[in-house]
Amino acid sequence: MLEGLFNLGFDPDRPHTVEFFFYFPSEENANLAVSVMEKEGFETNVYPPDDRAEWLCVAHRKMLPEHYELRELRQWFNSITEEMSGKYDIWGTGVAQ
Numbered sequence: 761m762l763e764g765l766f767n768l769g770f771d772p773d774r775p776h777t778v779e780f781f782f783y784f785p786s787e788e789n790a791n792l793a794v795s796v797m798e799k800e801g802f803e804t805n806v807y808p809p810d811d812r813a814e815w816l817c818v819a820h821r822k823m824l825p826e827h828y829e830l831r832e833l834r835q836w837f838n839s840i841t842e843e844m845s846g847k848y849d850i851w852g853t854g855v856a857q
Contacts, residue, residue: 775822776853780837783814784846790815793844817846825853 780802784790787806794804794817802819809815823829830851837848 773824775824777820777822778825778851778853779818779820780833780851781849782817782819782837782841782846783812783849784817784841784844785814787815789844789846790817793817793840793846794819796840825851 782790782793784793787808790806794806797804797819802821804817804819807816807818833851834848840846841848
């Protein structure tokens with residue numbers, strides 16, 4: 761994914777707001793995961809189910825999106841979501857011009 765951003769003019773040496781998306785079967789599970797993420801400096805939002813019938817959690821923070829850190833975060837997110845019967849979906853960021 762980073763390679764595609766580089767092609768769009770993404771500056772890897774500048775911090776970007778990176779968003780991470782998760783799905784949980786209940787509001788309670790989503791809020792439990794949010795409490796863990798917020799302790800690690802993430803800002804979070806929880807949204808009620810729409811057509812997916814799952815609660816959406818979006819966590820974000822400003823960071824340098826490097827391969828190593830994103831891989832480490834994915835492993836950490838997977839461990840959190842497993843405990844809360846949820847699923848880590850994807851991450852994303854905008855390209856500032």
